[in-house]
Amino acid sequence: AQTVTQSQPEMxxxxxxxxxxxxxxxxSENNYYLFWYKQPPSRQMxxxxxxxxxxxxxxxxxxxxxxxxxxxxxxSLKISDSQLGDTAMYFCAFMGNTGNQFYFGTGTxxxxxx
Amino acid sequence: xxxxxxxxxxxxxxxxxxxKIECRSLDFQATTMFWYRQFPKQSLMLxxxxxxxxxxxxxxxxEKDKFLINHASLTLSTLTVTxxxxxxxxxxxxxxxxxxxxxxxxxxxxxxxxxL
Numbered sequence: 001a002q003t004v005t006q007s008q009p010e011m012x013x014x015x016x017x018x019x020x021x022x023x024x025x026x027x028s029e030n031n032y033y034l035f036w037y038k039q040p041p042s043r044q045m046x047x048x049x050x051x052x053x054x055x056x057x058x059x060x061x062x063x064x065x066x067x068x069x070x071x072x073x074x075x076s077l078k079i080s081d082s083q084l085g086d087t088a089m090y091f092c093a094f095m096g097n098t099g100n101q102f103y104f105g106t107g108t109x110x111x112x113x114x
Numbered sequence: 115x116x117x118x119x120x121x122x123x124x125x126x127x128x129x130x131x132x133x134k135i136e137c138r139s140l141d142f143q144a145t146t147m148f149w150y151r152q153f154p155k156q157s158l159m160l161x162x163x164x165x166x167x168x169x170x171x172x173x174x175x176x177e178k179d180k181f182l183i184n185h186a187s188l189t190l191s192t193l194t195v196t197x198x199x200x201x202x203x204x205x206x207x208x209x210x211x212x213x214x215x216x217x218x219x220x221x222x223x224x225x226x227x228x229x230l
Contacts, residue, residue, distance in 0.1 A: 102169070102211075
């Protein structure tokens with residue numbers, strides 16, 4: 001199994017500020033996909049952002065962006081202009097090129113403080 | 115957008131009984147589905163990967179005779195927890211891969227299983 005590590009179990013940020021969540025992974029594959037998912041109290045998994053490993057350009061989705069460092073096997077998520085609705089668990093995830101493996105990191109609980 | 119339907123959302127059963135959880139992709143053909151287990155305030159632990167028409171691939175430590183997975187069609191996968199015990203109580207989530215949407219994964223809403 002691939003290893004996905006999130007070193008920050010809990011984080012907090014003031015509303016409207018910026019926060020960065022860390023993620024590292026371990027793989028021997030060259031082509032793969034990385035994801036950030038959000039899980040609010042409803043427990044429904046929500047895709048935040050996605051990155052293909054063969055793309056050098058960092059993915060962005062509105063207030064969410066990633067810093068993908070392939071050589072370092074690092075995939076951090078930056079949330080700008082944090083909103084109260086961003087409060088949730090955030091999971092980093094890895095999918096191999098064959099699509100038959102999909103593993104989640106340990107999760108980071110993010111709290112946005114009003 | 116693509117939708118994955120998971121039923122039931124909540125089930126309570128007696129110890130020793132079997133429980134079946136269904137996962138359906140409603141508007142796409144899911145060649146691959148994943149089953150996860152999540153304990154409170156913990157991550158999603160991959161239990162098994164199922165491919166349509168073939169046997170599921172189980173992760174290390176997951177009992178295949180305990181957690182029976184069937185993926186008989188491109189839109190339906192089922193997880194049966196056999197002879198359930200209280201330690202099987204957990205939140206189970208399925209997801210389906212839609213290769214037609216750039217390798218995205220879509221999740222069911224989960225099933226909370228409580229074994230008395």
